[in-house]
Amino acid sequence: xxxxxxxxxxxxxxPQLSGPRPTLLVRTPYGRGFPWDELFxxxxxxxxxxxxxxxxRGTGGSGGEFEPxxxxxADGRATVAWLREQDWFNGxxxxxxxxxxxxxxxxxxxxxxxxxxxMVAQNSMSDVYSFxxxxxxxALEDALTGSVAMLSMEHGFGRLxxxxxxxxxxxxxxSRTLPVIDAYPAxxxxxxxxFEQWLAHPGQADPYWDGMAAGLGERAVPVSLVSGWDDVCLxxxxxxxxxxxxxxxxxxxxxxxxxxxSSFDKGWPVVFADALGWLRTHLADEPDTNPDHAVRVHVGxxxxxxxxxxxxxxxxxxxxxYLGAQGxxxxxxxxxxxESSFRYDPADPTxxxxxxxxxxxxxxxxxxxxxxxxxxxxxxxxxxxxEDLEVxxxxxxxxxxxxxxxHFDIFARLCDVDPRGNSRNIxxxxxxxxxxxxxxxxxxxxxxxxxxxxxxxxxxxxxAGHQVRLQLSGGAHPRFLRNTGTGEPPATxxxxxxxxxxxxxxxxxxxxxxxxxxxxxxxxxxxxPVIATA
Numbered sequence: 001x002x003x004x005x006x007x008x009x010x011x012x013x014x015p016q017l018s019g020p021r022p023t024l025l026v027r028t029p030y031g032r033g034f035p036w037d038e039l040f041x042x043x044x045x046x047x048x049x050x051x052x053x054x055x056x057r058g059t060g061g062s063g064g065e066f067e068p069x070x071x072x073x074a075d076g077r078a079t080v081a082w083l084r085e086q087d088w089f090n091g092x093x094x095x096x097x098x099x100x101x102x103x104x105x106x107x108x109x110x111x112x113x114x115x116x117x118x119m120v121a122q123n124s125m126s127d128v129y130s131f132x133x134x135x136x137x138x139a140l141e142d143a144l145t146g147s148v149a150m151l152s153m154e155h156g157f158g159r160l161x162x163x164x165x166x167x168x169x170x171x172x173x174x175s176r177t178l179p180v181i182d183a184y185p186a187x188x189x190x191x192x193x194x195f196e197q198w199l200a201h202p203g204q205a206d207p208y209w210d211g212m213a214a215g216l217g218e219r220a221v222p223v224s225l226v227s228g229w230d231d232v233c234l235x236x237x238x239x240x241x242x243x244x245x246x247x248x249x250x251x252x253x254x255x256x257x258x259x260x261x262s263s264f265d266k267g268w269p270v271v272f273a274d275a276l277g278w279l280r281t282h283l284a285d286e287p288d289t290n291p292d293h294a295v296r297v298h299v300g301x302x303x304x305x306x307x308x309x310x311x312x313x314x315x316x317x318x319x320x321x322y323l324g325a326q327g328x329x330x331x332x333x334x335x336x337x338x339e340s341s342f343r344y345d346p347a348d349p350t351x352x353x354x355x356x357x358x359x360x361x362x363x364x365x366x367x368x369x370x371x372x373x374x375x376x377x378x379x380x381x382x383x384x385x386x387e388d389l390e391v392x393x394x395x396x397x398x399x400x401x402x403x404x405x406x407h408f409d410i411f412a413r414l415c416d417v418d419p420r421g422n423s424r425n426i427x428x429x430x431x432x433x434x435x436x437x438x439x440x441x442x443x444x445x446x447x448x449x450x451x452x453x454x455x456x457x458x459x460x461x462x463x464a465g466h467q468v469r470l471q472l473s474g475g476a477h478p479r480f481l482r483n484t485g486t487g488e489p490p491a492t493x494x495x496x497x498x499x500x501x502x503x504x505x506x507x508x509x510x511x512x513x514x515x516x517x518x519x520x521x522x523x524x525x526x527x528x529p530v531i532a533t534a
Contacts, residue, residue, distance in 0.1 A: 002078045003071075006063030010054040010079070011037075013045040020090035022117075022283035023050040023083060026097050027076060027104040029059040029066060031154040039264060039272075040096060047276060048284070050088060054079060056104070060154045067194055068150060069103060069128050069212045076108035080115060091115050092283045096275060098122035098226075098264065099233070100150070106214035112221050118282035120275045122226040123260050125236045127213040129204050135454075136432030137409060138202065138481040138490050140180070142232055144171065144187050145358040147195050151188060163188075175478035181491040199491035216243060222250040224278040226271055228258030229300060229427070229458060230364040232356045238394075238457055241311055245294075252278065253295045253311055255459070257303075259356070259363035299390070300365075300426070301416065301461035312393035312457070316516035321382060321468060323399075323505035323512065329380040329470055337507035342376050344408060344474025344483075345498040350376050352479035354425050355413075356456070368415055368423040372471060378503065380513075381417060382468040389462045393516030395427050395455040397470060400504035400511050402448050407434040408499045409483045411476045412453040414513070415469040416462050423469055429455040430480050434487055448504060470513045474501055 002008045011032050015021050026040045032053045041051045057075055058066025083089045093115040095105040102124020109119060125131045132139055144167060152163035170186040177183035181199055185191050201208040223244060227237035234255070244251040254274050258267045274296075280286040295308040321329050325338040344350065354366030372379045397412045413428035431453045462468060475482050481490055485497030505511045 001082065002057065002064070002075045004064060006057065008054050008057065008063070008075060008079065009061040010052055011041065013041040013051040013053070014088070015045045015048045015050060017048050021048055021050055021088075022092035022094060022279070023052060023089055024279070025076075025079065025083075025093060025095050026051065026053045026101060027056055027072070027079070028053065028097065028101050029056040029068070029150050029154065030100070031055065031060045031156065034157060035264065036097075036101075039268070043272065044096075044276075044279075049094075049279070052079070052083070055154065059150075066150075068100075069107070072104040072107035073110055073214070076104055077111070077113060080108075080113040083115070092117055094118040094120070094279050094283050096120040096122070096279070098124060099260065102233075103128075103214070109217050109221050109223075110214045112217045112219050114219075116221050118222050118224070118279055120224045120226070120278055121237075121240075122271065122275075123228065123231050123233050123237070123263060124225075125233045126215075126240060127236060129209045129213065130236060131233070132198055133202060133204070134480065135430060136202075136434070137430055137483070138199065139232075139479065140175065140481040141171070141352070141362075141478045142358045143195070143198060144174070144184070147192065148187065151192070171478065178484075178494045178496075179492045180481065196491070200489075202490055216247060216249070220247070220249045222278075222282050223252075224275065225251060225253045226263065226274065227253075227255050228260070228263050228267070229255060229298070229460075230257075230259040230356050231263070232260050232358050234356055235456060238311060245310065251294065253297075255297045257298045257300060259360050260358050261360045297392075297459045299392070299459045299461055301463060302388075306392075306459065312516060313518060316393040316518040318514045319517040320512040320514055321470070322510045323380045323470065323503065325506065327378070327380050329382040329468060329513065333510040333512070334506035337504065339502050339504055340378050341500060341502040342378055342472075342474070343498055343500050344376050344485075346475075346482045346484050346496045347498075349477035349482040350374065350411070350473040350475045352476035355428055355476070355479065357479055365424045365426070368413070368425055368471065369421070372423055374473075376473055378472040379423075380470045380472070384419070384467055385462060385464050387464050389468065389515075390460075390518050391426070391462065391515050392459045392518040394457045395513075395515060396429075397453050397455060397472075397513045398511060399451045399453065399472075400448050400509050401451050402502050403433065404500040405485055405497060407483060407485050407487045407497070408501055409433065409475045409480070410451055410453050410501070411473045411480070412455050413471040414455055414458070414515075415471055416460070417467040417469050419465050423471075425471075426460050427456040427458040428471075428476075429453050430476065432483060434483065448509075468513075468515075472503065474499065
C-alpha cells in the first residue's frame with residue numbers, strides 16, 4: 001500500500017537459507033522482469049539476501065499515475081513501513097540499482113528510515129535538473145532516450161526495442177525541426193506532459209523543479225557509488241562523492257571503463273563483487289574487504305586499475321597547456337597575442353560524436369577526425385609527448401572569448417591523437433553563454449570575457465609519442481539542443497542566428513587547458529576480485 005490508496009506491485013525473492021537475513025529494496029519504473037529479476041533478484045538472493053523488486057507508481061501494474069521523480073520519497077518510505085510488518089524482515093535494509101533505480105535511493109535517503117543501513121547507487125543522479133540541463137543547455141538526445149525507456153521498458157524488451165527503433169527513425173528530423181516542442185512527439189508517437197514540462201522550464205530556479213533534487217539526510221547512511229568514464233551520470237556521481245566526504249559520511253567510489261549501460265554487461269562481474277562486499281559489510285557485519293582505499297578507478301590508455309585515497313587525487317597537479325596561433329598547444333604560453341575564430345551556424349549545427357551519452361551505440365571513445373575537419377571546429381594540438389602523460393582528475397579549459405552575439409555555446413573536448421593521426425575523445429563539456437541573459441548579465445558582443453568550461457573528469461594515460469589535442473566548437477547537437485542564437489526559450493524557439501566566436505591566446509591573458517597530471521606509478525593494483533554470478 002502507498003499514499004493515495006494505491007497498491008505498488010512488488011516481487012519478493014527469498015534466500016533458501018535458514019535464519020534471519022538482510023533485505024535489499026529495488027524500486028524501478030522499467031518493469032520487474034529482465035534484467036532486474038536476474039541481476040538483483042536471483043543473484044543477490046543466492047547470496048543470502050531477501051530482495052524486494054517494486055514497480056514505481058503508475059508503472060508495471062502499480063496504481064496511480066507515473067510522473068518522473070515526483071513521488072519516489074513518499075512511496076519508498078511507505079514500502080519500508082510495509083517491510084516492518086513482514087515476519088521475515090530482520091530490520092537491516094539496503095538499497096541498490098542504477099540510473100532511475102539510483103534516484104529512488106537518494107529520494108529515500110533524503111529522510112532515511114532507521115532501517116536503511118547501506119546504499120549502492122550505480123550510475124545514478126540525485127538532481128533531475130542538472131541531468132537534463134548541462135550548464136544551461138538541454139540534453140536533448142539523453143532526454144529522448146531516457147523517456148523512451150521510461151515509456152516502454154516496463155512492457156518488456158521487445159517493446160523497448162521497437163520504441164528505440166522508432167526514435168532512431170525520427171531523431172534526425174526531430175533535431176532539425178523547430179520549434180522542438182512540436183517536433184518531439186514523433187519520438188514517442190504522442191505528446192508526453194512531463195517531457196513538455198522539462199522543455200518549458202529551462203531555469204534552475206523555476207518552482208517546477210522544487211522537490212526534484214534529493215538532498216543528503218541528517219542521518220548518515222554508508223553509500224557505495226559506481227559510475228563509468230563514459231557514463232552520462234559521472235559528473236553527478238563525483239559531485240555526490242565530494243558532498244558525502246565533506247559531510248564526513250562513509251562512502252566508496254568505483255569508476256570503470258564503462259558507459260551508462262555497459263557496467264551491467266562487460267563490467268558486471270566487477271560491479272557485482274564491489275556491491276556484494278559493501279552490502280555484506282554494512283548489512284551482515286562482515287569484515288570490510290577494502291578498508292584502506294575509498295576510491296578505485298580504471299585508467300584508460302593503459303588498461304590498469306588504481307586505488308586512490310580520495311577523489312580528486314591529492315597528488316595530481318593542474319598543468320596548464322596554452323593555446324597558440326595556428327592550432328598550437330604548449331606547456332609554455334606564447335608571448336605574442338593572437339586570435340582564432342570560427343562561425344557557428346545553428347542551421348548546420350556542429351554534430352555530436354561519442355562521449356558520455358545514454359545511447360550505448362553512440363557512447364564512448366570515437367574517432368573525431370571527420371568532426372575536426374569541419375570549418376566550425378578549432379583544434380589545438382601539442383607536440384608528440386616524450387613520455388607518458390597520466391591525467392587523473394577534473395579537466396577544464398579557461399578561455400578568453402567573445403561572440404558577435406551574446407547567445408552562444410562553447411563545447412570543449414580533450415582528445416588523444418595517436419602517431420597515425422587518429423584523434424579520439426577522452427572527456428568534454430559545454431557551457432551556454434546565454435544562461436545569464438535573463439538575469440541581465442549577458443556579455444556585450446564587443447567585450448572579451450573569461451569563460452571556464454568544465455570538461456568532466458578522467459583517469460587516462462596518453463602514451464609517449466601521442467599528442468594532446470583540445471577541440472573547441474559552438475555545440476554538439478543533438479546531444480545538447482543547439483543554441484539558436486536568438487535568446488528565445490528553447491522549447492518554442494523558431495529563429496536561427498549564426499554567431500562568430502573568437503578565442504584569444506598568447507600574451508598575458510592566454511587561454512589554457514588545465515590537465516590534472518599525476519605521477520605515473522611504478523606499481524598498479526592487481527586484478528580486481530570477481531565473484532561467480534551463476
